[in-house]
Amino acid sequence: QCAQEYYFLINGLRPDFRGGEPGVCQQGEGVTPERLNSLLHLIPNKVSLRRLWREHGACSGLGIDEYFVQVDRASRLVALPSAYLDGEHPDRVSASEFRQQIVQLNPGLEVSAIRLSCKGAWLREVQVCLDPEFGFRACGANVEESCRDELRVREIPANRKARKPKS
DSSP: OTTTTOSSOOOOOOOOOTTSOOSSOOOOSOOOHHHHHHHTTTSSOHHHHHHHHHHTGGGTTSOHHHHHHHHHHHHTTOOOOHHHHHTOSOSEEEHHHHHHHHHHHSTTOOGGGEEEEEETTEEEEEEEOBOTTSOBOOOOTTSOOOOOSEEEOOOOOGGGSOOOOOO
């Protein structure tokens, strides 16, 4: 992921087991090399794709092809503020302001449907909770928040930013 121009990417589509995780899931079919190559536009890392299927997809009740169709569908639902995609964002932002920026870009999305995960002050993951029909819904108590009031989003190194053409 780090070697390419991906800064926000879908990390998964996890079934919500209201009573906790199901334990061991039936593994079913594996992710073939051909299938992996066809999915790299969603998640540009083969290890992450395999782990996503093993830890979440195999538990979803869907076949592998249908599961990844739904991952693709989910990946198109949420718009992120362009400043965070092009590296022109502030060094620090309050977690509530960051959530509010996402809510403003996504009609029907409410703050209760967003959970942020951080390592220290650094943002690692934005989770958006969906209902079975792919509408936004409040996250359950099992979806944890791990960010402080203020968070940081990593700066994209200058040599990795899109270069603007000379005028």
